[in-house]
Each structure stands twice: as structure tokens, then as C-alpha cells.
Amino acid sequence: MDFTGSVSDTGVTFNLEKLGTVNYYSKIPEQVNDESIFIVIKNYEVIGINLGSLMNAKDCDGIVELILPENIIPVDFFYFLTKELTSYGYMMNVEYKMAISPESLKVYQNYWNKIAPLMKMFGLKEQPKRKTKARHRFVKGLSEVPFSVDYNGSKATVYWNSRNELIIKKGAILVDKAPLTKAGIVGFAGRFGMQLRQEHADSIEDNVLTKDVHLRSVNEVGTFLYFAGTNSWLKLISPEGKTLDELTIVK
Template sequence: MTNFTGNYSDQKLTVDLKDLGHVNYYFKKPEEYSKESIFLIMQNREIIGLGIGDLDNTETATSYIEIVVPENFIVTDFFYFLTKQMVQSGYKINVEYKMKISQASQQLYEEYWRNILPILSAFGLRTIPIRKGKPRHKFMSSLADVPFKIDYKGSKATVYWQKRNQFLVKSGAKLIEQAPLTKSGVVGFAGRFGLRLRQEHAQEIQDDTLTKDIILRSVNEVGTFLYFAGTNGWLQLKSPSGQTLHELTVIK
């Protein structure tokens, strides 16, 4: 049994788990929150999104569950663990990367998950298989010449989806300068992946600006390269008419 204290208001319910962090349930989109928080974005009793410190483009949500993990957790590692748990629970979460979590961390995260799952279930999380499929996107040659713009957290770029696995990022793109750190003061997975991509293209980067066009292989790589991920990249790429790449290419 896990001991906890809590409080509530007309905006949210808070469950304080002491050394195990805390869980907040928001009745509507919160105006302030930590960039290190993990969010389960809910529509009724189903998850429609997961994110770290970002609630952009979540207007269709009916509630939000915020998980503030313990101090000794690497947030990005636990977030990856969480996506796998959601997949096992029947959700179709689109994870465009793979990472290896140490056995010790895996055991730590599993124990933590067992402790907080009853709380999440009480807040409406369903962990039984659901029929709703994950979003899939189809490459359309008619969009190959469309300049999609990114303007996110100081990063700005023009991107062309030229082929299924070929994204052209134009020179002049502005990159976020520093990879975000976890609570432990280390660079998480997304940051490490982003830094590796930047190292591969080091000759094309000067003063956090892209000096030559480069080719990346996926929406995930584009977002990780430019702003170290942390949000749904399909929603950040916008056409001249204001439509997102998700809207234009999602298979319904």
C-alpha cells in the first residue's frame, strides 16, 4: 500500500506521494506546469496523446493527468517506458525511436508504475485494449513542393517532405541552442539523439544556424534535430495555408 496526501480545487486534484513525486488531475488545460512533467492527455477515458512539458494543440482533450516523477528518474527514459506500457495496455502509441533502459532502471520504473497505476485508474485511465488505431500518415507526391514551416520554442525552419523517408530542411533554419536537462542534471534520450544528429551534420551548422540544406529521414528526426523533440512533430509542420502536416496526410 502506498501512503499519500492530497488536496483539491475547482481546477485540479493533487495526490502527493512524497518521495515518489505526485500526480495532478486537471479538469481543464493548466496554464502553468513544469517542462519536466509528463502528461497523459485524455478524451473521456481514452488517451489521445502523451507529452513532456508541452500541451500545444490539445484543445480536444477533456482532462489532463500530470505525472511529476521522483527526483532520481530520468524523465525521458521513464517517458519511453510509459509509452511501452500504454502499448501493452492496448493503446496505439506511435513511437518513432527505440532506446535501451538499464535493467536496474526498468525494475525501478516497473515498481513505480505499479504504485501509481491505481491512482491513474481512479482518475479515469483505461488500461484494457481499445479498438482505436494509431494515426498513420501517407506520403503524397503532390505535397513534395510545399514549404512546411516550423516555429517552435525559438526554432524556425522550412521543411519539404520530398519522399517517404526524405525530409529536406532548408539552410537558414534556427536550432535550439542547448539540449534540455533532466532533474538529475543530465541530457536525456531526446537530447542525446538530437546532439548525435547535429554531430552528423556539424559541417552544415554554424552559430546554431543551418548553413546548407540537409536531408533527414523522418518527422521525428526533424523535430529532434531542430528542438530536441518533446512535442508531436506532425502538428508543428504547417503549410502556407496554416494546415498541419498531420491534417494533410493522416489516414482516416
């Protein structure tokens, strides 16, 4: 793969000709391209992936920006990439489904295969593909543990009451607005979050819960509180400082 590039105090730029541009930032950039995909890395792990925003980039080690070539639709490739990273063992908070044509999938896979070596150079930890994504086991003894959420302006206390029921306690603070695309519309995760909020509209006033809200999954909790964009299993913290992920993951 041929490229030209430049280096600065805050990052590196790779101009890949027909493959677009890849930027690596050691700190949050001042300007954000609405059609770029941002992969947020911490401790050699993907902790978030966003289209046109950096809502989950606080305290990260680095940010990879993909400025896509003209033959790739950003919204479609964003969905493709969430599934690709999930298949490699990362837990992406994606609750929606999207149909992509076989022809487009071939283009997207070819593009990703060509730029993937750069991801390793940026510190992205390689993981072998798994047949199934990480599984978590409900532990009855945790049903009375108050898990705290403090992320991107959202704060809440959450109980995992039963296998398919999580309770967000009243008083929780919700992120005000879902991030918008360049076209000025709400993205997929944002629409799902707004749908959840509409279903519980009588429990929300000025982005604060006035009643407890019962949801079906950890991903729903994250989407409801802060419109997803990160691994919500890592954002639920016990009083002892342990994540719900490490307390319940099946190894």
C-alpha cells in the same frame, strides 16, 4: 486508492502515500521538479511528455505532474510511459531504445494501472490500445509543399521530398540547448538531437542552418530542430493551415 489532497486556484494535488504525488495544473507552474514527469494535455489529447521540463507546455489546457515514489527510477519510468502512451494510440516522439528489467516493468505497470483513473479525471482522453501505431502515407503531390515549423523557438521550412527524405531549408533556426536532467546531463532525445546536429555540423552556424539538411523521418526533423518532446507530425503546417498528420495519416 486512498489519498489526501488540496485544491487551489491553479490546480489540484493528490498525495497518494506510497504511490507518490500527482499534481494537476491549469496553468504552467512557476517551479519545476527536475525528477518529475509532466504530461501536457490539450483538447483531451496528450501533446507532450517531459522529464524535468515544460518545454512544450505553451497554450495547453492542463499539465499533470507525476512525482514518483522512491522505488521508481524517473528516467526508466519516463521511457516506459512513452511506450505505454504509444500503445494507447498516442504518437510519442521517441527515437531511442532502452532496456528495462522484467522486475522493474512489473513495478512500473502496477503503478501506472493504479494512477491511470486519475488521468481520466484530469481530462485525458482514453483511447483503445492499438496493435500498431498511427501510420502515414507519403503523398507525391505534397513534395513541393513548404511546411512551416514554429515551435519552442525553432522556426523552419520543411519539404517531404520522398518517402524517406525530408529537407529542412537553410535559414532554419534551431533550439539552442537540449534540456538537462537534475544530474546536469542531457536526456535521451537531447543526445539523439545532438548526434544529428554533429552529423550536419558543417551546415550549422550559431544555431542557424547555412545549408539545406536532409533527414530520414518526421521524428528526426523534430529531434534535430527542437530536441523532440512533442508530436512532430502536428508541428509541420501547410500554407493552408493543415498539419502533415491530417494530410497523410492512414485511417
